[in-house]
Amino acid sequence: MTLKIYLASRSPRRHSLLKQLNVDFTQVDGEIDESVHSGENAQAYVARLALEKAKKGWSNSDRDRPVLGADTIVVVDGNILGKPVDFSDSRRMLKSMSNRSHQVMTAVAIYSSEQLLQTIVLSDVEFCELDDKQIETYWQTGEPQDKAGSYAIQGIGGQFVKKINGSYSAIVGLPLYETNQLLDKVYS
Numbered sequence: 001m002t003l004k005i006y007l008a009s010r011s012p013r014r015h016s017l018l019k020q021l022n023v024d025f026t027q028v029d030g031e032i033d034e035s036v037h038s039g040e041n042a043q044a045y046v047a048r049l050a051l052e053k054a055k056k057g058w059s060n061s062d063r064d065r066p067v068l069g070a071d072t073i074v075v076v077d078g079n080i081l082g083k084p085v086d087f088s089d090s091r092r093m094l095k096s097m098s099n100r101s102h103q104v105m106t107a108v109a110i111y112s113s114e115q116l117l118q119t120i121v122l123s124d125v126e127f128c129e130l131d132d133k134q135i136e137t138y139w140q141t142g143e144p145q146d147k148a149g150s151y152a153i154q155g156i157g158g159q160f161v162k163k164i165n166g167s168y169s170a171i172v173g174l175p176l177y178e179t180n181q182l183l184d185k186v187y188s
């Protein structure tokens with residue numbers, strides 16, 4: 001029997017990734033305040049956000065199926081990079097990632113009144129050198145605007161990526177292998 005869940009996400013990437021798994025899902029609102037708490041490190045932050053999204057989704061649902069929430073961040077030198085607020089924010093992020101590696105962290109939480117399942121997937125991504133012109137041209141494509149770290153590996157931003165060590169689907173927003181493992185554990 002196909003498992004039925006709610007997906008607390010408006011991300012089109014998460015929707016299309018989840019469609020690759022054998023699960024029947026319905027979207028539910030899981031919007032939360034994404035501010036970082038003082039003293040909170042990157043892993044604790046991304047895990048908390050995934051769980052808060054799942055819990056928010058649960059409170060907005062009919063509470064008859066588990067809710068999946070996820071969050072993705074980019075981390076450079078311990079600094080958390082979320083989505084850019086404007087072009088100068090995007091430029092600052094991309095310059096800090098130029099010609100070096102950064103880490104992408106994606107956390108997933110599946111929540112119901114009976115169960116809590118969680119995972120966090122870390123991936124290293126090495127970027128080529130980026131100059132100001134490239135960064136500006138990239139911003140004008142509109143792609144960086146709603147992406148953590150201001151790029152999309154699955155889009156035009158893929159041309160900046162020299163190497164990855166980790167999970168491609170996690171970088172895009174939902175780790176397929178690990179999410180499937182969690183779904184196998186639901187109610188088992």
Ligand SMILES: Cc1cn([C@H]2C[C@H](O)[C@@H](COP(=O)(O)OP(=O)(O)OP(=O)(O)O)O2)c(=O)[nH]c1=O
Nearest residue numbers: 009010011071072147148151152153171172173
């Ligand atoms: C690094 C990277 C991030 N991203 C995306 C994944 C996430 O959708 C987004 C990070 O923002 P998130 O806050 O994780 O998610 P979201 O606001 O898009 O969706 P929701 O909270 O409703 O689930 O960045 C890519 O699409 N490609 C990439 O290469």
